[in-house]
Amino acid sequence: MLVFMKYKMKFYLLLSAIGLLALISCKKKNAATISIAVKSLYPVKKAVCCESNIPKRFASFNSKTTELPGLNRDDHTHDRMVWIKPGAFLMGADNKQASPDEYPKHKVTVNGFWMDITEVTNAQFARFVKATGYVTTAERKPDWNELKKQVALGTPKPDDSVLVAASLVFTPPNRQIDLNDYSQWWAWIKGADWKHPHGPGSNLKGKANYPVVHISWFDAVAYCKWAGKRLPTEAEWEWAARGGLRNKIYPWGDEPVDVGKVKANTWQGHFPDHNTLRDKFYGLAPVASFAPNGYGLYDMAGNAWEWCADYYHSDYYKTIPHGAINPRGPGDSYDPDEPYAKKRVIRGGSFLCNDSYCSGYRVARRMKSTEDSGMEHVGFRCIRDK
Secondary structure, three states, X not given: OOOEEXXXXXXHHHHHHHOOOOOOOOOOOOOEEEEOOOOOOOOOOOOOOOOXXXXXXOOOOOHHHHOOOOOOHHHOOOOOEEEEOOEEEEEOOOOOOOOHHHOOOEEEEEOOEEEEOOOOEHHHHHHHHHHHOOOOHHHOOOOHHHHHHHOOOOOOOOOOXXXXXXXXXXXXXXXXXXXXXXXXXXXXXXXXXXXXEOEOOOOOOOOOOOEOOOOOHHHHHHHHHHHOOEOOOHHHHHHHHHOOOXXXXXXXXXXXXXXXXXXXXXOOOOOOOOOOOOOOXXXXXXXXXXXXXXXXXXXXXXXXXXXXXXXXXXXXXXXXXXXXXXXOOOOOOEOOOOOOOOEEEEEOOOOOOOOOOOOOOOOOOOEEEEOOOOEOOEEXXXXXXX
């Protein structure tokens, strides 16, 4: 049975401010609903990609979860990794789809590093959890004392029915809708997490080789620490995604994503209500289901967004020196849409991306989310210096 909570306009605006579901209503007397029960998600498809107001999960990160056992000896090799040679490239906007935060294009040099050839899978993350007992952000109840640091002073506390262990799950509409209101296709689902990607009734059966999702930045960092690896910087990620190509739009070159052969797991059709399934996958795909880029890396476009180490700052490219060597990102975070929220960069797009709404599969496309956010289309991959 579906359980619904009805809120007045004032509370919708509160949730919008903290980015939970961005519940927006045009009329003060109108109410919207948030489903906190499991829905069947695979009859249609999922979406949200490259809007500046990408939804976020609110929660706190308990520092105790970083106290992990020693490194996993099995991960001390370069198994399932590829060497990314050092080099210089022009980082940033490549075409007219670029957003303001992709400018100006600037020269960057990075050292060489080893990179996972795929996103971290459910099987790999399960080994980490088994070895450490780690509990992800989505599996923990949000802490209002931490949450209120992300919003304006005096913001009232959300209802306790919202402050539950949960994550954001795509709930596709059955009609064409206004793309400015993503609350129409995202839901805060109690019990959704990496083991239950669509809520309590779902599981990972047959999905060991799928990318792990509902992963916060903190979760990704904890896994990297255990594995003796780290998250890539934004510059390292883009250098690797380009695969040796110069000033190209996508990891495969300049051919549009829906022209020619299928190149990545993205959204085909009308977003977000109709997916033609041209790529044969409605949601996530097993890792390495499509051709790799020039460096042998899979899914650098589509499938799942990937966390980077850097803070996100909307004006960072305006401040970084041309010719920077191994840039580590800005010293702090700033998103003008949510100035109180601390955000990190995510890259690569997901199975939800579509040119009509977003182009997250472009190698220069920047996106961001709060460190505690985990969603159905957010994962990560790791790198190692040597």
